[in-house]
Amino acid sequence: MERFLETFFNPVVMAKYAPDVIAGMGVTLAIAAAVIVAGIALGLALACLRAYRRKVLNFFIICYADIFRALPPLVLILILYFGFPSIGIRLSGAMVLFIVLSLTLAAFAEEIFWAGFSAVEKGQWEAGIATGLGFTRTLAFVALPQAVRLAMPPLVNRVLAITKMTALGSAIGVVEILSASTTAQSFSGSATPLTLSVIAYLVIFMPMVVLARWLENRTAWKKR
């Protein structure tokens, strides 16, 4: 028991490296926030475009969504970070992480929003069109709000999964939580910094998990 505590909860090591891990939390949060905003915005935009059912455009949207849902983000991260400099494109680790995770989230978000659009009854579109709203305004005011509401639970789960992947930044020198803790672990020779990373991740993600549960519980239309 003493050895366990010594390994994972060494107070001296904790005190020494806590500031580094906290700084890593800042980096994780910043990248996660940027990824969530960009990924959802792009995914929603693509799903809306897809609703217009233009064959060529939809072919490209579907290809994009399928490829980015199929590829492991780490592969893309390594290509962008280690491969692209050879063709003259040099991106910072944080930028690579942001680009790859945003594009991956956007691919999943597009499919989730599209499923939401598909679940909106045909009659809703007809009602909008018949009242002279036209396709675009029916999309914006009638279908979109319903699709977004339907998309919420799966979307929140996907957002959680993607934001956790910020840990992949440790492979390309982005000093986020995991990277900060593994560095601290090497310097201290103790596993305690890894415990710090667990705490840091829980602090960030537990509220999100609770929020997800809450969102899932209120997806039904107002009913009393």
Add this chain to the structure above:
Amino acid sequence: MAKRPMLEIAALEKRFGDNTILKQIDLKVAEGELVFVIGPSGSGKSTMLRCCNRLEQPTSGDIIVDGRNIMAGTSRDLAQMRLQIGMVFQGFHLYPHMNVLKNVTLAQRKALKRSKAEADVRAMDMLERVGLAHKADAYPSELSGGQQQRVAIARALALDPKIMLFDEPTSALDPELVGSVLKVMKDLKSKGMTMLVVSHEMGFARETADRVVFMDGGVIVEEGTPDEIFGAPKAERTRAFLSRVAG
């Protein structure tokens, strides 16, 4: 027919591949007239109605609403013309994420570009007319089917349409709620609205319709006054249909 036609359907055809749904339909609805369309299911009557605002794309023919051909013009023209054609669906299709007032003001604001105040006043007038002003803040899921259908009628009326199309407006309703919707339709008729109604409410047709059209197999078999159609149908198919629904 002294009055000018508000709706004129000319040589309307609708085909899905080799399957012809509507054949050479010609029908005129005069201003203020209520024309009632009856016929067995699959006779094409709903398709014909849905062609009148091009929710269903006609294969050929003309649809002229108040002198303007809705088969011509850009999609923007079409949206403008649809504002003048109110449509009521069998399934109501109220927007579930909006309250009743918002349901009735949405198209007024976004398509007719009325101000919020103007749209609200108009919406409350129309809700008053269908007897549901007190439900303005309710959500569709909180209303009965009959109430939802009356809101749907108010939503269409708020756009000041020149003609109202009703696609089996009472077919999805519990029997005890049918009357409230028919009452609203009757009131509309008495105020001079031009109406084209597809429905199975024969009693209502007899009482309110100016003309009854019997459709079968994608063609208009017979048309006449309610007395002519219900009292002395000429075509064998009309007689067969009427005896089936009466029995």
